[in-house]
Amino acid sequence: MSDRNLTLMTDLYELTMMQGYFKEKTNQTAVFDVFYRTNPCGNGYAVMAGLEQVIDYIKNLHFGEKEIDYLRSTGLFEEDFLGYLRDFRFTGDIFAIPEGTVIFPREPLVKVVAPIMEAQLVETSILNIINHQCLIATKTARVVHAARGDGIMEFGLRRAQGPDAGIYGARAAMIGGCIGTSNVLAGQMFDVPVKGTHAHSWIMSFPDELTAFRTYAKLYPTACILLVDTYDTLRSGVPNAITVFNEMKAAGIPLNGYGIRLDSGDLAYLSKKAKEMLDEAGFSDAVISASSDLDEDLINSLKTQGAAINSWGVGTNMITSSGCPAFGGVYKLVALKDKDSGEFIPKIKLSENTEKVTNPGNKTVYRIYGADTGKMIADLIALVDESYSSDQPLLLFDPIDTWKKTHLAPGTYTIRELPAQIFKQGKCVYESPSVMDIRSYCMQELGTLWDEAKRLINPHRAHIDLSAKLHAMKNSLLESVDNMTHHQGR
Amino acid sequence: MSDRNLTLMTDLYELTMMQGYFKEKTNQTAVFDVFYRTNPCGNGYAVMAGLEQVIDYIKNLHFGEKEIDYLRSTGLFEEDFLGYLRDFRFTGDIFAIPEGTVIFPREPLVKVVAPIMEAQLVETSILNIINHQCLIATKTARVVHAARGDGIMEFGLRRAQGPDAGIYGARAAMIGGCIGTSNVLAGQMFDVPVKGTHAHSWIMSFPDELTAFRTYAKLYPTACILLVDTYDTLRSGVPNAITVFNEMKAAGIPLNGYGIRLDSGDLAYLSKKAKEMLDEAGFSDAVISASSDLDEDLINSLKTQGAAINSWGVGTNMITSSGCPAFGGVYKLVALKDKDSGEFIPKIKLSENTEKVTNPGNKTVYRIYGADTGKMIADLIALVDESYSSDQPLLLFDPIDTWKKTHLAPGTYTIRELPAQIFKQGKCVYESPSVMDIRSYCMQELGTLWDEAKRLINPHRAHIDLSAKLHAMKNSLLESVDNMTHHQGR
Numbered sequence: 011m012s013d014r015n016l017t018l019m020t021d022l023y024e025l026t027m028m029q030g031y032f033k034e035k036t037n038q039t040a041v042f043d044v045f046y047r048t049n050p051c052g053n054g055y056a057v058m059a060g061l062e063q064v065i066d067y068i069k070n071l072h073f074g075e076k077e078i079d080y081l082r083s084t085g086l087f088e089e090d091f092l093g094y095l096r097d098f099r100f101t102g103d104i105f106a107i108p109e110g111t112v113i114f115p116r117e118p119l120v121k122v123v124a125p126i127m128e129a130q131l132v133e134t135s136i137l138n139i140i141n142h143q144c145l146i147a148t149k150t151a152r153v154v155h156a157a158r159g160d161g162i163m164e165f166g167l168r169r170a171q172g173p174d175a176g177i178y179g180a181r182a183a184m185i186g187g188c189i190g191t192s193n194v195l196a197g198q199m200f201d202v203p204v205k206g207t208h209a210h211s212w213i214m215s216f217p218d219e220l221t222a223f224r225t226y227a228k229l230y231p232t233a234c235i236l237l238v239d240t241y242d243t244l245r246s247g248v249p250n251a252i253t254v255f256n257e258m259k260a261a262g263i264p265l266n267g268y269g270i271r272l273d274s275g276d277l278a279y280l281s282k283k284a285k286e287m288l289d290e291a292g293f294s295d296a297v298i299s300a301s302s303d304l305d306e307d308l309i310n311s312l313k314t315q316g317a318a319i320n321s322w323g324v325g326t327n328m329i330t331s332s333g334c335p336a337f338g339g340v341y342k343l344v345a346l347k348d349k350d351s352g353e354f355i356p357k358i359k360l361s362e363n364t365e366k367v368t369n370p371g372n373k374t375v376y377r378i379y380g381a382d383t384g385k386m387i388a389d390l391i392a393l394v395d396e397s398y399s400s401d402q403p404l405l406l407f408d409p410i411d412t413w414k415k416t417h418l419a420p421g422t423y424t425i426r427e428l429p430a431q432i433f434k435q436g437k438c439v440y441e442s443p444s445v446m447d448i449r450s451y452c453m454q455e456l457g458t459l460w461d462e463a464k465r466l467i468n469p470h471r472a473h474i475d476l477s478a479k480l481h482a483m484k485n486s487l488l489e490s491v492d493n494m495t496h497h498q499g500r
Numbered sequence: 501m502s503d504r505n506l507t508l509m510t511d512l513y514e515l516t517m518m519q520g521y522f523k524e525k526t527n528q529t530a531v532f533d534v535f536y537r538t539n540p541c542g543n544g545y546a547v548m549a550g551l552e553q554v555i556d557y558i559k560n561l562h563f564g565e566k567e568i569d570y571l572r573s574t575g576l577f578e579e580d581f582l583g584y585l586r587d588f589r590f591t592g593d594i595f596a597i598p599e600g601t602v603i604f605p606r607e608p609l610v611k612v613v614a615p616i617m618e619a620q621l622v623e624t625s626i627l628n629i630i631n632h633q634c635l636i637a638t639k640t641a642r643v644v645h646a647a648r649g650d651g652i653m654e655f656g657l658r659r660a661q662g663p664d665a666g667i668y669g670a671r672a673a674m675i676g677g678c679i680g681t682s683n684v685l686a687g688q689m690f691d692v693p694v695k696g697t698h699a700h701s702w703i704m705s706f707p708d709e710l711t712a713f714r715t716y717a718k719l720y721p722t723a724c725i726l727l728v729d730t731y732d733t734l735r736s737g738v739p740n741a742i743t744v745f746n747e748m749k750a751a752g753i754p755l756n757g758y759g760i761r762l763d764s765g766d767l768a769y770l771s772k773k774a775k776e777m778l779d780e781a782g783f784s785d786a787v788i789s790a791s792s793d794l795d796e797d798l799i800n801s802l803k804t805q806g807a808a809i810n811s812w813g814v815g816t817n818m819i820t821s822s823g824c825p826a827f828g829g830v831y832k833l834v835a836l837k838d839k840d841s842g843e844f845i846p847k848i849k850l851s852e853n854t855e856k857v858t859n860p861g862n863k864t865v866y867r868i869y870g871a872d873t874g875k876m877i878a879d880l881i882a883l884v885d886e887s888y889s890s891d892q893p894l895l896l897f898d899p900i901d902t903w904k905k906t907h908l909a910p911g912t913y914t915i916r917e918l919p920a921q922i923f924k925q926g927k928c929v930y931e932s933p934s935v936m937d938i939r940s941y942c943m944q945e946l947g948t949l950w951d952e953a954k955r956l957i958n959p960h961r962a963h964i965d966l967s968a969k970l971h972a973m974k975n976s977l978l979e980s981v982d983n984m985t986h987h988q989g990r
Binding site: 014016018019020021022023024025026027029030031033034036038040042076077080081084086126130133134135137138139141142143145146165167168169170171172173174175176177178179192193194195197198204205206207208209210211212214215225226229230240241274275326330331332335336337338339341342343346357359360361362491 | 504506508509510511512513514515516517519520521523524526528530532566567570571574576616620623624625627628629631632633635636655657658659660661662663664665666667668669682683684685687688694695696697698699700701702704705715716719720730731764765816820821822825826827828829831832833836847849850851852981
């Protein structure tokens with residue numbers, strides 16, 4: 011993304027508001043939080059992803075002459091403002107939870123502290139990037155969980171919502187736990203394993219299936235996976251594959267990572283029958299891989315049915331997060347710096363729905379683990395000027411049902427702050443790890459959740475609490491509101 | 501897309517198969533069809549889109565040193581093949597149905613006729629681009645239909661699946677009938693109208709709502725749409741908006757395209773109440789626009805409830821085609837040129853499911869209209885060496901229930917071939933119309949469908965027939981198969 015100018019990839023209103031602040035000379039420093047309200051797909055958590063692309067985007071922000079000319083052509087912008095854009099660069103601070111971290115609703119995932127004109131411009135692209143990659147990383151974590159230790163390959167490029175959805179979707183899928191992708195460009199860009207064998211067209215372009223298999227095995231003797239469903243899986247595909255494996259064995263070719271791929275039909279039945287045939291022929295270590303409109307529910311069902319599949323290619327449903335194709339990240343103003351005092355004045359966005367009222371103020375988030383188990387106990391959203399230490403007693407309480415309390419004694423828990431500083435006065439101060447390192451960190455993060463928090467249906471809901479100070483501040487802001495309609499006036 | 505090298509945006513197996521054909525010296529000319537099997541979202545048709553980006557992709561195909569080096573690093577490819585890639589360019593023919601055309605299941609949307617190594621490489625990217633844009637254009641046509649003549653604005657960038665999904669999704673949404681997009685980059689790239697006003701953060705950054713409205717109206721007196729739900733829609737937002745409209749009127753500022761935007765709450769109730777208040781204040785021509793997780797079903801429901809909304813901003817659900825986030829386009833081998841005879845030998849892909857058996861051969865598609873109504877009667881998929889003319893009688897029959905027949909007398913119908921030639925021996929011979937021209941053509945195309953074919957639920961299913969010659973060829977290929985399992989052998 012680093013060589014594309016995505017500066018105009020923003021909603022028009024960001025630019026009209028920017029010009030408004032420019033004209034009014036009210037470019038106060040603002041704090042905006044990116045957060046989401048509901049985990050996708052009924053999951054118990056989400057996975058943070060997309061930060062590296064946000065960094066590229068911010069670094070590359072600039073209005074060239076083409077962009078200025080286009081904006082002028084809309085008739086909405088005046089020369090003084092266009093002149094300001096010509097010299098525009100991002101000068102603010104950004105804090106973010108690192109990629110691969112397990113995240114929860116209402117937590118500030120990305121916090122932008124910048125003059126409001128700058129903070130407003132970047133809203134749309136930050137949301138676009140974070141919403142997309144968090145969605146796919148989270149969906150993938152579900153699919154990987156369903157496969158109970160089997161490898162998942164990302165095969166979705168042809169059904170992704172455009173090139174970037176395929177490319178950055180593959181990146182997010184690797185973070186969420188895939189072992190490889192079919193997408194060669196993603197392999198090149200992110201240094202992740204690429205996987206694949208052949209299509210039905212390969213088989214059909216030869217006079218017969220056996221010749222197609224033989225030719226493929228001659229060319230690619232290592233990790234030779236043969237697609238067996240072009241004509242008839244059990245009468246033709248599997249017997250021909252066994253013939254070729256026997257020929258390879260006879261020729262002294264080592265059989266490593268070899269096997270078959272099923273791409274249609276009743277995968278439970280066909281995999282069990284194929285397994286019997288392969289076992290009988292002495293190929294009990296053959297890989298049986300499957301691909302065919304799979305998702306976490308189908309994989310879970312096939313595992314429960316005892317399907318003899320040990321490798322999965324997942325396409326459409328993972329790359330589009332079918333069933334929940336959007337991650338509802340929002341970008342909300344939470345504080346404005348007072349010009350005179352230099353203090354951040356907290357801002358709150360009301361809603362008839364209590365759950366949709368924003369958490370005001372300049373905040374951070376801490377994660378609390380059991381000292382004995384290493385498992386997550388709760389997250390604590392707090393103001394930046396608070397400090398916490400595991401040698402102090404800690405009181406946690408539910409932000410809605412405040413009578414639900416947990417007291418943690420010193421030494422029984424550990425605590426860490428999740429966000430890191432990414433930009434400082436417009437300069438990037440963070441280096442993104444490699445995708446494979448983010449993936450390892452994500453697997454470790456998932457290990458800090460109890461199994462009950464990871465199950466696919468009705469997972470345990472994590473405790474995401476507010477600090478006492480933040481809770482009190484939020485309530486006093488709410489009490490100060492007196493023009494909120496309590497009942498619809500009918 | 502034209503300045504990005506997407507040559508590696510392909511599945512790994514395309515490249516391993518290419519190397520296989522290279523090593524085997526079997527680079528026969530092949531015919532591949534792009535088609536889909538089911539209309540998305542239960543719709544009665546789909547809308548063709550994405551061709552311009554396919555053209556850019558094909559024109560720009562090349563393996564530079566970076567791409568070659570990466571492929572070498574995988575350890576899968578040998579130097580002779582990498583040398584071939586260094587000089588690679590696409591040399592084949594491509595035929596396609598123009599963008600904006602109404603399309604139906606099983607029709608060849610794009611046909612690639614090229615040496616199989618080239619035809620195989622381009623499979624994944626062609627599918628990615630066509631699948632994405634057809635999906636969003638089709639979803640948009642549904643949303644536009646539901647709005648019964650009101651304008652739909654595309655507002656989905658922040659929830660799109662990555663940058664391209666936002667950019668090319670906006671393009672497809674314009675083709676499908678939107679009147680504008682909030683996406684400034686899409687506006688610049690495709691010369692389509694951009695729209696937008698301000699966000700809640702604008703209102704919250706001022707001491708009070710009225711000051712925020714006044715400031716906005718001063719800056720943008722034309723098409724001044726005020727967002728009224730930040731604090732309390734009916735007690736605060738609408739009265740403050742009316743105050744500002746009165747002030748504008750008093751100051752002699754012409755009120756054009758002015759109005760309010762509702763972004764939360766009960767849109768049916770709030771819009772009717774707001775309309776009453778605006779009418780009473782003498783602003784009965786004010787626009788009442790709405791945005792809030794809308795889709796075609798919600799818009800239809802609001803219209804049915806008599807909501808006083810006449811302008812709609814649709815985001816997440818349109819830009820992701822929520823409910824059906826993938827268009828199932830596939831790319832299938834349908835013929836191979838015999839090296840000796842130079843004839844195309846038809847190829848068929850079997851499936852236990854009759855509906856999934858491919859249509860073999862080098863084909864095209866005709867659309868037949870009633871001469872009196874101008875409405876579509878049926879489509880006819882035929883072989884390229886057949887010819888049709890409306891001064892001949894025409895017999896149409898259902899490809900499954902062949903006893904269902906229609907005889908068309910000469911002069912009672914018109915017929916036109918849908919695909920155009922796009923590439924000829926590797927050279928582009930087609931000029932893409934502008935997006936707004938494609939949009940106009942699409943609106944005209946939708947006019948050739950009966951209302952029953954456009955309704956959102958249980959639409960009339962169009963007749964997509966095979967020519968007698970194609971039907972006979974397909975059956976004789978099917979009869980020649982003798983190793984297809986008729987019953988699962990349990």
